[in-house]
Amino acid sequence: MDYVLWLKTIQKISSYALENCFVPISEIIAVEETEFNKKQRNIGRWQKMAKLHAFTVHYVKKARNHRWRCSAATFWCVDEHLCNQWTQALKELLEMQKSRPKQLLVYINPFGGKRQGKRIYEQKVAPLFSLASISTDVVVTEHANHAKDNLFEVNIYKYDGVVCVGGDGMFSEVMHGLIGRMQKDSGIDQNNPKASLVQCNIRIGIIPAGSTDCICYSTVGISDPVTSALHIIVGDCQPLDVSSVHHNDTFLKYSVSLLGYGFYGDILKDSEKKRWMGPMRYDYSGFKTFLSHHYYEGTIAYQPAKHTHGSPRDKVSCRTGCYICKQSEKQLAEQNKEHGLKKEEGEEEWKVIKGKFLAINAVNMSCACPRSPKGLSPAAHLADGSADLILVRKCSRFDFLRYLVRHTNQDDQFDFPFVDVYRVKCFQFTSKLSEDNESNVMDVGKKRFGQFCRDHPACCCNIVNSTWNCDGETLDSSAIEVRVHCQLMKLFARGIEEDCKDEAGHSQSSIEQLL
Numbered sequence: 001m002d003y004v005l006w007l008k009t010i011q012k013i014s015s016y017a018l019e020n021c022f023v024p025i026s027e028i029i030a031v032e033e034t035e036f037n038k039k040q041r042n043i044g045r046w047q048k049m050a051k052l053h054a055f056t057v058h059y060v061k062k063a064r065n066h067r068w069r070c071s072a073a074t075f076w077c078v079d080e081h082l083c084n085q086w087t088q089a090l091k092e093l094l095e096m097q098k099s100r101p102k103q104l105l106v107y108i109n110p111f112g113g114k115r116q117g118k119r120i121y122e123q124k125v126a127p128l129f130s131l132a133s134i135s136t137d138v139v140v141t142e143h144a145n146h147a148k149d150n151l152f153e154v155n156i157y158k159y160d161g162v163v164c165v166g167g168d169g170m171f172s173e174v175m176h177g178l179i180g181r182m183q184k185d186s187g188i189d190q191n192n193p194k195a196s197l198v199q200c201n202i203r204i205g206i207i208p209a210g211s212t213d214c215i216c217y218s219t220v221g222i223s224d225p226v227t228s229a230l231h232i233i234v235g236d237c238q239p240l241d242v243s244s245v246h247h248n249d250t251f252l253k254y255s256v257s258l259l260g261y262g263f264y265g266d267i268l269k270d271s272e273k274k275r276w277m278g279p280m281r282y283d284y285s286g287f288k289t290f291l292s293h294h295y296y297e298g299t300i301a302y303q304p305a306k307h308t309h310g311s312p313r314d315k316v317s318c319r320t321g322c323y324i325c326k327q328s329e330k331q332l333a334e335q336n337k338e339h340g341l342k343k344e345e346g347e348e349e350w351k352v353i354k355g356k357f358l359a360i361n362a363v364n365m366s367c368a369c370p371r372s373p374k375g376l377s378p379a380a381h382l383a384d385g386s387a388d389l390i391l392v393r394k395c396s397r398f399d400f401l402r403y404l405v406r407h408t409n410q411d412d413q414f415d416f417p418f419v420d421v422y423r424v425k426c427f428q429f430t431s432k433l434s435e436d437n438e439s440n441v442m443d444v445g446k447k448r449f450g451q452f453c454r455d456h457p458a459c460c461c462n463i464v465n466s467t468w469n470c471d472g473e474t475l476d477s478s479a480i481e482v483r484v485h486c487q488l489m490k491l492f493a494r495g496i497e498e499d500c501k502d503e504a505g506h507s508q509s510s511i512e513q514l515l
């Protein structure tokens with residue numbers, strides 16, 4: 001139940017005249033007894049008559065573009081008992097907010113993005129956690145995989161959530177640690193691609209301090225450390241689909257945002273050598289990869305996601321309280337109740353596509369980020385148990401550029417004859433090169449080719465494989481098997497809210513009325 005704080009009987013100090021103040025209890029951060037400071041305001045005759053008692057309510061103030069800020073209002077009165085009653089009542093109401101975390105485990109990557117993770121946490125986030133009486137155990141990572149390994153050692157069950165301060169790579173580490181630990185503790189073998197994985201109920205909070213921050217942006221609507229901290233404090237919960245990636249019955253990685261082969265794999269591979277450039281490395285490698293215009297031959301087999309009603313060509317996007325994600329949640333609960341196992345996809349049909357591709361992108365969410373505010377698949381859902389598989393076939397450089405530009409504007413990215421998109425629950429990919437090698441391993445002549453196609457040296461047809469970009473990390477294998485696990489994990493987020501304020505601070509509905 002959402003209680004509303006309506007402080008009419010008690011006076012409020014604000015920069016405006018005395019006014020009524022409406023704040024849902026769910027958006028109050030903290031309530032504090034306050035030393036009344038006479039200098040704060042000239043309150044005329046009240047000051048001369050009696051000692052004043054006060055308390056301060058810290059609450060979430062929603063600003064434009066999904067940004068949240070911490071605001072405060074101090075209330076005062078002459079009646080000490082009344083003031084104490086209000087403070088006590090509000091504190092009791094806050095105690096009743098059971099989804100709020102009390103104890104968090106925090107991992108900070110000091111080297112992510114612009115290397116500001118530690119400063120961002122100490123200056124912007126820690127003071128808010130302390131205001132909200134959240135206790136924290138903080139680990140500043142010393143090397144890659146520190147957070148992941150640590151999650152297999154600590155008593156994770158004493159925490160209400162794990163917070164990662166960094167980018168998508170840091171999030172990925174924490175996610176692998178948590179999901180891996182859950183499977184280990186439940187005796188599930190992650191190497192089995194058909195295993196029914198155990199859901200992870202320990203929520204992850206992301207304080208964005210990376211280079212892309214796609215997962216934060218796609219689940220909150222903005223990459224802003226204070227906004228994310230406030231979503232953690234109020235105890236938001238957003239379920240998230242996770243794809244498992246295997247090669248020949250060996251577990252490789254989990255993915256929640258982009259699994260990209262070709263263009264995005266090549267960008268990543270090139271950019272890894274230029275980490276010292278910070279977030280700029282993606283612009284540099286992006287430009288270079290665009291110019292190289294390599295395409296790759298291979299075969300994709302997929303099973304369509306028939307359980308969900310949405311389509312990647314829908315005009316409506318996944319938003320807070322999304323109906324399609326709720327339906328998937330219900331289906332999942334029914335399946336778990338009936339079978340204790342998720343439905344096997346074995347008997348369903350596989351569709352097979354062979355071709356030459358500039359990019360193969362499989363996204364579990366829109367992949368919106370500051371570089372691409374709508375994302376690679378604007379209608380993808382955070383928690384519907386499906387991924388959008390986008391195939392960009394061989395086309396001219398100019399056409400590919402037209403496609404890329406649509407990542408950044410309002411036009412339909414899929415409205416090109418060389419782009420296909422499918423909503424899938426699982427898929428497999430094999431490159432032509434590995435098919436050829438497997439079918440004729442003794443044909444050493446094939447391995448003598450240089451990097452490019454012998455018949456057409458200038459055609460950009462690459463006979464070496466590309467690399468899979470899995471949420472910003474490279475995979476060692478090009479042949480992969482991918483399966484979406486519906487709502488395998490949860491974030492401290494609520495999805496993107498519908499009625500956001502625009503640049504001028506008007507709500508969308510009020511603009512509609514004006515129009």
Ligand SMILES: Nc1ncnc2c1ncn2[C@@H]1O[C@H](COP(=O)(O)OP(=O)(O)OP(=O)(O)O)[C@@H](O)[C@H]1O
Pocket residue numbers: 108109110111112113114141142143144145146165166167168169170171173209210211212213214279472
């Ligand atoms: N102390 C550390 N030293 C070196 N590497 C680390 C350390 N802590 C974490 N890492 C690794 O750094 C990688 C990148 O970090 P992170 O995702 O935070 O930043 P980014 O790559 O700049 O941002 P994005 O992933 O959003 O593009 C992660 O994969 C993580 O494993």
Ligand SMILES: CCCCCCCCCCCCC/C=C/[C@@H](O)[C@H](CO)NC(=O)CCCCC
Pocket residue numbers: 167168169211212213214257258264267268282283286367369371372376404405407408469470471472473
């Ligand atoms: C002429 C204008 C063309 C402009 C095209 C801009 C397109 C930007 C699209 C960005 C899509 C990001 C998808 C998310 C991927 C993340 O999982 C991953 C880890 O952080 N980031 C990258 O791989 C980094 C990928 C960075 C790509 C630039």
Ligand SMILES: [Ca+2]
Pocket residue numbers: 241363364365380381382383384385386387
């Ligand atoms: Ca999805």
